[in-house]
Amino acid sequence: MKKFLSLFLAAAMILCMMPAMAFADEDFSMQPDEKVKLELKSGETTATVTAKDNYSIVAEVTGTKVDKSQVTVTLGMQNIAGLGIKDMKKHELTFNTGLASSEVDLNVWLENVLKFSGCTINGKVNDKVFDYTVAKDGDSPKRTATPNTEDAVRAAWQTLTGTDLLTANTNETADNSKIIIGHGAYLQIGKEKLVFDEKDGDCTIDNISTAEGLSAAVNTIKEHAQLTTDAAPAEKNIEIYLPKGSVLQISSSSVTLKRDMYIRSDVDVAAGENAPLAALRTAVNGNNDAMAEVIKALVNMFNNVVKSVDKGSFDVELLGGYTVTYNGTSVTVPYGTAVSKAIEKLNLTGTQFNESGTVTEDMTLTKKDPTPPSGGGAVTPGDNVTNDPGDKTTTADVNTSTGTDGKATATVDKTTADKIVDKAVENKSEEIIIDAKTTGNANAAEINLPAETVKDIVEKTEANVVVKTDVAEVILDQKAAEAVAEKATTGTVSIVVEKVKEDDKQVHIELKVVTANGNVTDFKGGNVKVTLALPAALKDKEVVCVYIDEKGNYTKVAGTKNADGTYTFNTGHFSTYAIMTAEEADKVIKAQEKAKNDKLKAGVKAxxxxxxxxxxxxxxxxxxxxxxxxxxxxxxxxxxxxxxxxxxxxxxxxxxxxxxxxxxxxxxxxxxxxxxxxxxxxxxxxxxxxxxxxxxxxxxxxx
The missing domain is CATH 2.60.40.10 (Immunoglobulins)
Incomplete structure (x- = not known):
């Protein structure tokens, strides 16, 4: 079991870090629309996985007989601007299993894989959510994974390959292929957890392709790893943790993690009566041909996993690790973890801090000042929540602090949040107003409130939620609030309103609702009303509202210019919007339409x-x-x-x-x-x- 989990962890490192590798420039066949091509050859069988310009992924297997003694892996990459790769780069490596050479029939070993018809993959890289539909191409041996939203996959890819999470290096002096698993790394499947003990230091595997094969690598791993069979449950059924500094090197190119990395999935590896983990445990403790039995058990497990997801769906997420620090003591938690959970890990539960919401960057906690305001007297929590029976509103005036970056942050604490719900129920309020305006003019605002409060508002009241900030006023109707509550099952909901651009022709704002389970971008039929002040240069001009998608394309949105110098528009999803002169909007849209049509014409002609x-x-x-x-x-x-x-x-x-x-x-x-x-x-x-x-x-x- 220990051997299998170790190999699986090494494979996870390759999956996580391979996209940022650069390779020796040799002859390798790739089509112009292909970005990444992975080819595996063994015996008479060739398997290829190709990622294309449109972020679709095509997998194909030709042949059914493989040589169990070795497999040759070839990887090519081209035209990936985020990694600085333009011309095609390629590297080839042969892995020896340490088993005697003989043919194996895939029809017997991988029956479910060869019959696989398709599934849905729901993925996330930090806050970038995406999904794929995997389907069989007719009677051909191809399986194609098509992104349901190309922009979403692009954003996730750019986050993964960005320099915040990892770095690529093509100037290594040693020409060597190796994996360095940082001490403290672990792989957990269900209750079984393999941990690379910190006292043994980093685990370096640099002999995978030698004649001794994988068995030699396993012997290296055995010196570092410890197996627990009754671990506390993780967030998902599979969780892999790779510490900062872990390295994947192929030939003279390497990738190093700049942050800790967490890989999670809900795939049920041990599903079914014949639990594959038990089979692997038996194989590891077997006879002198244990490696053959381990590989066979591993293949059987993979075959059964494919069967379990066929015609279904599964989730997978890659999350960077971010530090939360107080008084010199730090903990590292995955992106999107509630700040309250980080505080709990620091053993500081009960201490009040200014920070709340979710962890999306490295942060230092600051303790709340308990000193009452001038004039003496204690501050009673919840005194800032009032009802107006006539207007049927409940208003909470929350404390807001503005940082040096011009961003105003307000947090609704649990006591205030409970008071808001109780008073809104008592008043039968039609609007719950969270007033986070400052005496200044912040260019961005973030309002944090408990996820359970949003759920209570939806379930116990019929009120719309009004958030007032210096940038804009945002009103979520009940259906929009319901969509937020459905996404935010735990932790904190953060409503972010940011002015990202302003000149004499336009003002751009970015709207986000951030939860521990990812951003809420679609309000599922709900409506959000946004009102913002127009810059002085636009008050006397004809203006329109446009939605700007991730590709920068403009689409007009209905809106109204108000007599008080503000502008109001309604939307069913959050993204970037601009209020701009009608002339400028028409000019941009016309140019984009022409570019789109020119691309279509060129594509049809080709x-x-x-x-x-x-x-x-x-x-x-x-x-x-x-x-x-x-x-x-x-x-x-x-x-x-x-x-x-x-x-x-x-x-x-x-x-x-x-x-x-x-x-x-x-x-x-x-x-x-x-x-x-x-x-x-x-x-x-x-x-x-x-x-x-x-x-x-x-x-x-x-x-």
């Missing part, structure tokens, strides 16, 4: 078509296949009895849709005559017909 034909008595059938990427509205089929002329300008046949892939020609056929067919696709873009490339000529003699 689309290729492969045609074929077959003949039966009195008919010829033409079939065609369009290259992936750009759709067409319909296809045109041209025919001639001459190879290079006579096709005319009018199509012999036109399909009714862009999904039709064949045509049966039964008219105007003369037995014994050779006919030539060619096909092209047509798409109307911005009022103009755009054509694909011509297909090859499909040639057939009529019968």
């Amino acid at each position: 689309t290729t078509i492969k045609a074929s034909s077959s003949a039966k008595k009195k008919s010829i059938t033409i079939k065609w296949k369009k290259s992936y990427g750009y759709k067409v509205d319909y296809f045109q089929v041209f025919r001639s009895t001459k190879k290079n002329s006579g096709y005319g300008t009018k199509a012999f046949y036109t399909t009714k849709s862009g999904t039709q892939k064949s045509y049966k020609n039964t008219k105007a056929l003369k037995k014994g005559t050779r006919y030539y067919y060619k096909v092209r696709g047509v798409r109307k873009i911005d009022g103009v017909k755009v054509y694909t490339k011509w297909s090859n000529k499909a040639i057939r003699t009529a019968k």
Whole structure:
């Protein structure tokens, strides 16, 4: 068991850190739209996994026989700006298992993997949430994982490969492939936890590809790791912790973690009656051929896991570790952990601090000043919560502090939060107002309140939630508040309003609702009303509101310019918005629309078509296949009895849709005559017909 968990932890390091590697520049075949290509070869079998420009991932296995003694892994990368990689980089490494050479039939060992039809993957890198749909490509051996939102995957990738979490180095003096697992690392599956003991120092595995194979690496690991079989439950069924400073090096390129890394998943590894972990434990304690039994048990486990997720879904998250410090003592917790939990880990429960919400960066705790305000007397918690029976409102005036960065932060403590709910229920309030305005003019504001308070507001009242800040006033209706409560099951809800740009033509604001379970971006049919003051330069101009997506595309949003110099718009999701002159908005949108159409036109023009034909008595059938990427509205089929002329300008046949892939020609056929067919696709873009490339000529003699 200890051997297996150790190997699994090493594999997790490769999964986490491989995207930032750079590689020796050698000949390696990659298509222009491919960013990363991983190829594994063993025996007559080749398995490839390819990540493309559009963030889709294609996996394919050809062959069924593998050589159990070794596997050759080749990795290529190109056109990844975040890693400084433009031209293709490639590295190859052969791993020896230490087993005798012989063929293994994948149809027997990986039956469920080969039958796998698809699933949904819900992922997160820090606060960047994304999901993939994995599906089988017809009867082919390919499985394609398609991002449901390309922008979300891009944001997650950029967070993972950003310099805050890890760094890549291509100037290593030693040409060596190795893994350094930092002391304190662990892998937990259910109640079984493998810990790399700190007293033994870092564990360096630098002999994976030697003749001794994986068994030699296991012997190295055995000196550092300790196995516990009754550990306290982790956040998810699988949790991997890799300390800051852990290293993955391949050849002369390396990646080093700049922060601790936590990898979590809810996949049930030990599901079913025949628990695979028990099988692995038996294998490790077996005979002299224990490594063979370990690998076999590991393959069986993987095969069963694939079966468990087939046609279902699973979650996986990669979280950086951030430090929370008080009086020189620090703890490291995963991104998004409630500050209260970090305080608990510091054994400071009961001490009041100014900081709250969730941990999204390194922070130092500051103790609350217990001194009462001038004039003497104690401050009674909750005195700042008042009801207005006439207006049916409950208002909480909360203390706000503004940092040197111009950001105002306000935290609703538990006592005040409970008072808000109790008074709103008593008053049958229609609005709960949290007033976090300052005497200054902060350019950003963050309001933190307990997640359970949002839940109580939704369940016990019918009130909208109004948040007043220097930047803007935000009103969440009950349905929007319900969407927040559904996401924020524990910890703290942080409402963030930030002015990110302002000039004489526009003002941009970014809106966020941050929870321990990720950001709330969609209010599921709920509505949020946002009102902000217009800059002086815009008060006398015609202005509009636009939504700015992660690609920078502008979309107009309905809004109203108010008589008091403010502007109000409504939205069903949080992101970046801009209030700007109508002239400037129209100019940007027109330019973006042109760029979009130009890209579509170029893509359609570059689309290729492969045609074929077959003949039966009195008919010829033409079939065609369009290259992936750009759709067409319909296809045109041209025919001639001459190879290079006579096709005319009018199509012999036109399909009714862009999904039709064949045509049966039964008219105007003369037995014994050779006919030539060619096909092209047509798409109307911005009022103009755009054509694909011509297909090859499909040639057939009529019968």
